[in-house]
Amino acid sequence: MQHANCIFCRIVRGEIASRTVYEDQEVLAFHDINPLAPVHFLIIPKGHIASMMDLEDGHRDLFGKIMVLAPKLAREQGAKDGFRLIVNTGRVGRQEVGHVHLRIIGGGAPLGSMLPRPRS
Numbered sequence: 001m002q003h004a005n006c007i008f009c010r011i012v013r014g015e016i017a018s019r020t021v022y023e024d025q026e027v028l029a030f031h032d033i034n035p036l037a038p039v040h041f042l043i044i045p046k047g048h049i050a051s052m053m054d055l056e057d058g059h060r061d062l063f064g065k066i067m068v069l070a071p072k073l074a075r076e077q078g079a080k081d082g083f084r085l086i087v088n089t090g091r092v093g094r095q096e097v098g099h100v101h102l103r104i105i106g107g108g109a110p111l112g113s114m115l116p117r118p119r120s
């Protein structure tokens with residue numbers, strides 16, 4: 001299933017340009033338009049799934065495959081010493097694009113901490 005106005009569905013259909021990292025029948029990985037580190041790409045299912053909140057048992061194989069793909073592609077892209085995998089989810093997770101995406105960020109110096117820790 002594809003959504004007409006979803007940015008990432010439009011990337012899947014080739015209506016919006018992107019730089020492909022990996023593609024098969026059900027998965028697309030492409031470089032983030034606004035990289036925060038030397039390696040920064042997204043992995044998405046080609047079918048429209050709004051967020052992690054919408055995953056069901058039927059998505060196990062697809063997301064198992066995506067999770068195994070993430071470190072393989074990260075290494076190939078140059079993140080040989082680790083990376084951060086971020087899946088912003090929903091309003092509280094500050095998800096900006098409503099098509100589930102894994103962000104893989106790394107390839108440079110160790111990243112900053114994710115969330116500010118309260119001072120003790």
Ligand code: 5GP
Pocket residue numbers: 007016018019030031032033034035042087088094095096097098103
């Ligand atoms: P999130 O929804 O997790 O906050 O982040 C969305 C991510 O998608 C951001 O890192 C943003 O830079 C990236 N992004 C948004 N629009 C586009 C686009 O049109 N092309 C590409 N390649 N990346 C995009």
Ligand code: ZN
Pocket residue numbers: 002003006007008009010047048049098099
């Ligand atoms: Zn979509």
